[in-house]
Amino acid sequence: MAPTEPRTVVVTGASAGVGRAVARAFAARGDRVALLARGRAGLDAAVEEARDMGARAMAVTVDVADPDAVERAAESVERALGPIDVWVNAALASVFAPFTEITPADFRRVTEVTYLGYVYGTRSALRRMLPRDRGCVVQVGSAIAYRGIPLQSAYSGAKHALQGWNEAVRCELLHQGTAVRTTMVQLPAVNTPQFDWVRSRLPRAARPVAPVYQPEPIARAIVYAADHPGRREYRVGASTVLTLLANGLAPGLLDRYLARTGYDGQQTDAPRPPDRPDNLWAPLDEHRDHGAHGRFDDEAKPRSLQSWADRHRAPLAAAGATAAALLAAGALGRGRRG
Numbered sequence: 001m002a003p004t005e006p007r008t009v010v011v012t013g014a015s016a017g018v019g020r021a022v023a024r025a026f027a028a029r030g031d032r033v034a035l036l037a038r039g040r041a042g043l044d045a046a047v048e049e050a051r052d053m054g055a056r057a058m059a060v061t062v063d064v065a066d067p068d069a070v071e072r073a074a075e076s077v078e079r080a081l082g083p084i085d086v087w088v089n090a091a092l093a094s095v096f097a098p099f100t101e102i103t104p105a106d107f108r109r110v111t112e113v114t115y116l117g118y119v120y121g122t123r124s125a126l127r128r129m130l131p132r133d134r135g136c137v138v139q140v141g142s143a144i145a146y147r148g149i150p151l152q153s154a155y156s157g158a159k160h161a162l163q164g165w166n167e168a169v170r171c172e173l174l175h176q177g178t179a180v181r182t183t184m185v186q187l188p189a190v191n192t193p194q195f196d197w198v199r200s201r202l203p204r205a206a207r208p209v210a211p212v213y214q215p216e217p218i219a220r221a222i223v224y225a226a227d228h229p230g231r232r233e234y235r236v237g238a239s240t241v242l243t244l245l246a247n248g249l250a251p252g253l254l255d256r257y258l259a260r261t262g263y264d265g266q267q268t269d270a271p272r273p274p275d276r277p278d279n280l281w282a283p284l285d286e287h288r289d290h291g292a293h294g295r296f297d298d299e300a301k302p303r304s305l306q307s308w309a310d311r312h313r314a315p316l317a318a319a320g321a322t323a324a325a326l327l328a329a330g331a332l333g334r335g336r337r338g
Contacts, residue, residue, distance in 0.1 A: 003005050003227065006055075008081045009297060010034045010074070012064050012121055013091030015042025015285050017192030018222075020292040021215035022088055022128035025223045027055035034077040034084075036060045037091065039285030056081060064091045064117030065109070071276075074124040083132060085126035086226045089118040090140040092194070093280055096157040096266065097201035106199065107154045111282055119165065129180045136229035138222055139166050139184040142238040146186070147247040147254065149209070150262040151202065151296065170232060181229035185222050186244075188237030191300035193290040199278040205268035210238050213301045215292045221304070224311050237322065238306040 009026045013019035014035035026035050026042035035046050035057065043059035050057035050218035058080050062075040078084060095102050122137050125295040129135030149157035161182070168183050188206035192215060201208050213236070213325070222234045235241050244252050277284060284290070293300075 003085075003269060006030045007085035007090065008030055008032045008034070008077065008083060008127070009086040009226070010036060010084055010121075011088045011090060012036045012117065013089075013140075014046055015039045015283075016290045017090075017194055017292055018187070018190055018218050019088075019090035020046055020281050021219035022090060022222050023057075024049055024053075024208075024292070025216075025219040027053045027057060029085075029223075030055055032056040032081040033140075034058050034073075035080055036062050036064065036073055037061055037283070037285075039283035040277075041287050041289045042283075042285035043289075045289035045291075054145050055069055057158055062087075062114075064121060067113035067116075067120040067123070069121045070117075071124050071127075074128065078128065083135075084125060084128055085135050087121060087135070088138045088140065088222060089121045090222075092155070092196075093118050094152060094194070095201070095280065096206045097199075098151065099153040101201050102154055106280060110154035111161075113160050113312055114155060115161045115165075118162055121317050122169065126180065128177055130176075133181075135180050136226055137180075137182040138225050138229070139164075139182065140222065140234075141184045141186045143243045145184075145190060148185050149258055151266055151268075154161065167232075170274075183225050183229040183233065185225050185234045186240055187218055187219075190215055190241045191294045191296040192220055192292065193294045195294055195296075197277070197279040197284045197290075199280040200272055200276075202272055205270045205272050206266060207264075207268045207285060209262075209265045210299065211237070212296050212300045213237055213304060214297075214302050217304045223309070226305075234310065236289065236302075236304045236305060236306070236310075237304050243305060262324075303311065 009031045011019050012021045014023045015037035023033050023035050023046050032035050033050050035043055035045050042062050047059045048059045062069045064070055093110045125137050142159050144156050145159040173180055189211050189212045221234055225234050226306045272288045
């Protein structure tokens with residue numbers, strides 16, 4: 001059941017993309033939201049949106065790769081909004097390039113934001129939640145957490161690390177007998193602004209691998225996961241489920257398929273401007289708000305039937321069992337009359 005009282009929710013990477021949509025979703029139902037990111041313009045706009053919905057909201061400018069800064073942010077949130085009930089890790093950084101063209105410094109930066117940023121956020125959250133014996137942490141993952149793809153080796157490595165680390169932490173929490181939980185939401189390709197500001201060394205402009213989903217169905221799944229953290233993992237989008245199934249059954253064939261399609265599938269036909277700025281080391285939304293959506297609205301799916309069915313699988317299973325029983329009873333009745 002969804003909580004009946006407002007909760008204090010922290011969202012990292014909240015100035016744009018998935019994090020921005022998640023902040024809106026929590027604010028829309030009246031939760032108190034603390035929005036963490038680097039870009040000031042995006043954060044200010046996100047806070048204004050939340051307050052327009054009637055929610056209490058605050059912005060904290062922070063680089064999640066700095067553990068001390070993350071800890072200070074958690075302290076300021078609890079002073080302003082009260083005890084943290086939900087912590088959503090959604091910040092990311094990436095580099096689109098073949099592995100041999102990614103510098104060690106850039107590879108380390110992606111790892112520090114996309115993996116260690118989650119570690120630091122979770123540590124600060126658990127430090128507060130465990131003594132109270134309540135709360136949950138939602139890790140925003142990806143199908144890439146199970147299936148690495150070409151041209152995103154740094155991001156693939158970070159998401160794989162996140163998956164294994166989160167499983168270990170979840171086991172430790174279960175061993176401790178605490179009511180605190182961590183869960184993970186594995187995403188498909190999403191229409192966010194990151195493809196216009198991610199560092200890229202590709203000849204053409206970067207794009208998400210089709211099929212692409214809007215941030216809003218992703219946000220709904222994340223809010224649901226925060227309300228039902230007992231499940232270890234949620235998967236959004238049929239493409240996510242099919243990718244993981246194919247990787248489990250025939251990973252070698254999937255290697256060859258991605259080797260053939262993964263390069264063109266992550267680039268548009270337009271050339272990449274050689275002087276295009278990126279946000280790997282400094283935010284690009286410091287003076288301009290980019291919002292939640294990228295430039296792929298024309299093809300992005302506004303909902304995920306698979307995710308809806310996944311969230312309602314218990315009543316759907318019950319309905320299926322009832323329908324099967326009725327069909328069986330009807331067949332039995334016809335057989336007796338015959």
